[in-house]
Amino acid sequence: xxxxxxxxxxxxxxxxxxxxxxxxxxxxxxxxxxxxxxxxxxxxxxxxxxxxxxxxxxxxxxxxxxxxxxxxxxxxxxxxxxxxxxxxxxxxxxxxxxxxxxxxxxxxxxxxxxxxxxxxxxxxxxxxxxxxxxxxxxxxxxxxxxxxxxxxxxxxxxxxxxxxxxxxxxxxxxxxxxxxxxxxxxxxxxxxxxxxxxxxxxxxxxxxxxxxxxxxxxxxxxxxxxxxxxxxxxxxxxxxxxxxxxxxxxxxxxxxxxxxxxxxxxxxxxxxxxxxxxxxxxxxxxxxxxxxxxxxxxxxxxxxxxxxxxxxxxxxxxxxxxxxxxxxxxxxxxxxxxxxxxxxxxxxxxxxxxxxxxxxxxxxxxxxxxxxxxxxxxxxxxxxxxxxxxxxxxxxxxxxxxxxxxxxxxxxxxxxxxxxxxxxx
RNA sequence: GUGGGCGUAGCUCAGUUGGUUAGAGCGCCAGGUUGUGGUCCUGGAGGUCGGGGGUUCGAGACCCCUCGUCCACCCCA
Numbered sequence: 001x002x003x004x005x006x007x008x009x010x011x012x013x014x015x016x017x018x019x020x021x022x023x024x025x026x027x028x029x030x031x032x033x034x035x036x037x038x039x040x041x042x043x044x045x046x047x048x049x050x051x052x053x054x055x056x057x058x059x060x061x062x063x064x065x066x067x068x069x070x071x072x073x074x075x076x077x078x079x080x081x082x083x084x085x086x087x088x089x090x091x092x093x094x095x096x097x098x099x100x101x102x103x104x105x106x107x108x109x110x111x112x113x114x115x116x117x118x119x120x121x122x123x124x125x126x127x128x129x130x131x132x133x134x135x136x137x138x139x140x141x142x143x144x145x146x147x148x149x150x151x152x153x154x155x156x157x158x159x160x161x162x163x164x165x166x167x168x169x170x171x172x173x174x175x176x177x178x179x180x181x182x183x184x185x186x187x188x189x190x191x192x193x194x195x196x197x198x199x200x201x202x203x204x205x206x207x208x209x210x211x212x213x214x215x216x217x218x219x220x221x222x223x224x225x226x227x228x229x230x231x232x233x234x235x236x237x238x239x240x241x242x243x244x245x246x247x248x249x250x251x252x253x254x255x256x257x258x259x260x261x262x263x264x265x266x267x268x269x270x271x272x273x274x275x276x277x278x279x280x281x282x283x284x285x286x287x288x289x290x291x292x293x294x295x296x297x298x299x300x301x302x303x304x305x306x307x308x309x310x311x312x313x314x315x316x317x318x319x320x321x322x323x324x325x326x327x328x329x330x331x332x333x334x335x336x337x338x339x340x341x342x343x344x345x346x347x348x349x350x351x352x353x354x355x356x357x358x359x360x361x362x363x364x365x366x367x368x369x370x371x372x373x374x375x376x377x378x379x380x381x382x383x384x385x386x387x388x389x390x391x392x393x394x395x396x397x398x399x400x401x402x403x404x405x406x407x408x409x410x411x412x413x414x415x416x417x418x419x420x421x422x423x424x425x
Numbered sequence: 426g427u428g429g430g431c432g433u434a435g436c437u438c439a440g441u442u443g444g445u446u447a448g449a450g451c452g453c454c455a456g457g458u459u460g461u462g463g464u465c466c467u468g469g470a471g472g473u474c475g476g477g478g479g480u481u482c483g484a485g486a487c488c489c490c491u492c493g494u495c496c497a498c499c500c501c502a
Contacts, residue, residue, distance in 0.1 A: 008493075059500050063426080081502085111500070112426075123502060190499070206498080256501095277502060304502030332460070361460050369462040380460050394462070 009111065009119025016322040021122070023320055024151075024305060025104040028124045031147050032102045035139065037126050040101040042085040044108075048075040050088045053290045055257025058198070064109040078108035081256070082125055083284065083300060084291070090129045091293025097130020104305075116275035116307040125281070127300030129288060134231045137262045137283060137299050138238030144266060144279055144301050145244050151308070152317030155270040156278065158245065161252040161263050162232035164224045166286065169260065172223040173199050183213050200253040206274075219250040228261055235262055258284040262299065268311035278311055279303035326415045328373035328394075329354040330364040337379040341389070341407065348408045349418030369394060374415050377407065 006012060013021055029039065048067050054060055066078035079085055082103050090099060104124040111117060126143065128136055141158065148156045163169050177199045184192055187202070188209045194201050203214055224232065239246050246264075254263045263282035271278075281301025288296035312318040327350055331338035338354045345352045353371050355364040361380070368376045378390040383401070391410060392399040402410045412418065 005493075064500080107502080109501080113494085114496070117501070121502065125502095194499090201500085204500090254501095274497070275501075279502065302502065307502055330461075360455090362462080363455085365462040367462085376462075378461070382460080390461085392461070397462090399461090 007119070009113035011118070016320065019322065020309065020318070020320045021305060024309065024318070025124060027150060028104065028147055028303075029102065031150060032126050032143055035100075035143055037100045037102040037128075040086060040089070040103050041105070042079070042082065042089055042103070044106065045076050045078050046085055046088065048077040050084050050291065051077050051080060053084055053258065053287060054080070058256055060109060060256065064111055066108045066110055080109050081107050081302060082123065083127060083256075083258075083298075083302070084287070086127050086300075087129070087284075087288045087293070087296075087298060088291050090296065091288055091291050094294075097296070098136070099129045100126070101128075102126045114275070115273040116271070116304070116310050118306060122305040123302040124305060125279075125300060125302035127298060129296050129298045131299075132231075132285065132297045134234035134262070135238050137235045138242065138244075140281065140299050140301060141235075141239065141246075141264055142242050142244050144264075144281070144303065147303070148266060148278075148308070151312055153268070153308075153311055153315055155268060155315060156311070157247060157267050157269060159249040159252050159265045159267060160235070160239070160246050161249055162220065162224060162228055162235075162261055163253070163259055163263055163282075164220060164228040165260055168220075168223045168225050168228055172218070172220050175218050175223070176200070176202075179217055180213065183216075186213050203251045203253055214251070221250055231261055254280060254282055258287045258290070260285050264301070266303070268307070268314075270314045271307070271311055272314075273310075275307055277304075278307045322372065323351060325353050325371050325373040326350040326418075327352050327375045327377050327411055328368035328371050329377045329379070330361060330368055331355075331379040332358075332361045332364065333379060333381060333384045334358070337384060337389075337404075341377060341379075341404065345408065345411065347421050349420045350408075350411060350415070375411060377411075 033039075048065070051065060052061055060080050065080060068076055070076050082105065086101060086103070102125065104122070106120050106122050108120055110119060113119060126140060128140065141160070145158060164172065177195070180187065180195050180199055180202055184195065186209075187195070188205070188207050191202050191205050191207065191210045191213075194205070202210065203217065205211075205214060236246075236248075252263060252265055254265070259282040261283040263280075265280035266278050267276050268278045269276070279301055281299070283297070283299040285297040286295075287298060288294065309318070327345055329338040329342050329352065331354070335356070335358060342352045342354050353373065355367045359367075361378070365376065374394060376392045376394055378392060380390070383389045387405075388401050388403045389407060390399060390401050391407070391414075393414060400410075
C-alpha cells in the first residue's frame with residue numbers, strides 16, 4: 001500500500017474517464033450557451049455566512065459544512081453548492097438583469113461516501129437572476145431536460161411541484177406539522193426526529209412504516225395563494241407547449257430552505273442505488289435579499305455529474321474512449337527524427353504520439369499498436385540516411401516508403417485532412 | 426452519525442480444519458537470430474497478505490483495536 005491515498009469521499013478521475021467528464025461539461029455548455037447563458041466561475045470557498053442562508057434546519061448547513069478559520073481569523077467554508085455563491089456575486093457586482101449564468105465545478109459536503117455520493121462532487125448548472133416570469137422557469141427546466149436527452153438518456157423522469165410563496169409554505173408546514181404530530185405514534189423514531197427539525201422532509205422518508213402516514217398528509221396544493229397557483233399553472237402550460245413530459249408530485253420537497261414556488265427534480269429510473277436524483281432545482285426569490293442584495297427573484301438547477309454519468313453507464317450511452325491518435329512515430333536511430341516529425345505533424349493538425357527511451361523496434365511497434373494509432377511512421381537507419389520514412393497502416397498492414405518532406409500529404413491521404421494549428425500573433 | 430459486508434501483486438481473484446521460501450489469469454518488461462505491432466512460445470520484474478496489538482511452537486487465515494472501501498439508513502446531486 002502506498003503511504004498516501006485519496007481522502008475518504010474523494011477519488012481520482014483518471015483517463016479515459018476524465019475525458020468523458022470534460023466532454024460532459026462541454027456538451028452542457030453548448031446547450032445552455034445557445035440559450036444565452038454565460039459561464040461563471042465563483043470561488044470554491046466563501047465567508048461561512050453565505051452558505052448559512054441555505055437553511056439552519058438542513059443537514060447541508062448543520063452537519064456537512066467544511067468550515068474552518070483561516071489564518072486571518074475569518075470563518076470560511078468550502079462551497080456545498082453553487083447557488084448561494086452566485087447570488088452573493090450578483091449582490092456584489094449588480095449586473096443587469098436578467099443575469100443568465102452557467103457553471104461546472106466541485107462542491108464539498110462532509111458526508112459518508114456511498115454510491116453516487118462523495119465528499120467532493122461535481123455539478124453543472126444554470127441560474128437566472130432578476131425575473132419572476134414563469135416561462136423562465138419553463139426555459140430552465142426544459143434546458144435540463146434537453147441536456148439529459150442529448151446524452152442519450154431515456155430513463156429520466158421530471159417531477160415538478162410548487163411550494164407556494166413564503167406565507168403559503170409557512171401555513172402548509174404548520175398544517176403538516178399538526179397532522180404529523182397527531183399521528184406521530186405511527187411514525188418511525190427517525191421520522192419523529194425529522195418532524196421536529198423540518199416537517200417537509202418527513203414526506204421524503206423511505207421507510208415503509210412511514211408510508212401510510214405520509215400518504216394521508218395534507219398536500220401543498222390546497223395552500224397555494226392565487227398568485228402562486230397562477231404561476232404554477234403557467235409553468236405547466238409552458239411545459240405542455242414544449243412537450244416536456246413531467247409528473248406533478250405534491251410530495252416533492254427540496255433539501256434546501258430557500259426554494260419558493262416552482263421546484264423540480266430529475267430522477268433516473270435506471271439507477272438501482274439509493275441515489276436516484278440526478279438533478280434538481282427551483283425558484284429562490286428571496287435568496288439574494290437574504291444575502292444583503294436588492295430583492296431579486298431567481299431560478300436555476302444543478303445536475304450531479306457523477307450520478308448522471310452513472311445513469312449513462314447503466315443505459316450504456318455517452319460512452320467515450322480515448323482520443324484517436326493519427327500517427328505514432330517509431331525512431332530507432334536517435335530519436336531526433338521522431339522529435340522533429342512529431343512537431344511538424346502536430347503543427348499540421350494531426351494527433352501524434354511517439355515512443356521514448358530508445359527502445360527496440362519491436363517494442364516501439366507494440367506501443368504504437370497499444371496507442372490505437374492508425375499509422376506508424378518508422379525511421380530506421382536506412383530511412384534516416386535517405387531522408388524518407390516507412391509509413392505503415394496499422395489497420396491494413398499496408399506499407400510504403402515516402403519522403404519525409406511529403407509525409408504530411410501522405411498522412412492526410414490515409415487519415416484525412418486536418419486543420420493546421422494556428423499560432424496566435 | 427447508526428448498522429452490515431469486504432480489505433492478498435497495477436487489475437480481477439485462488440489460498441483447504443492456522444504448518445515449510447504466498448499463487449493464477451490479465452497487464453507490464455525482455456527475448457524467440459541481427460529493422461516491424463495485433464496471435465503464439467519462453468523468461469523476468471512486481472506483494473512488509475490495509476495498519477497495530479494479541480493468542481500460538483507456528484497466522485494471510487483466529488481474537489481485539491484502527492484505517493480504508495462497499496451497501497443500507499440519514500441526507501442529498
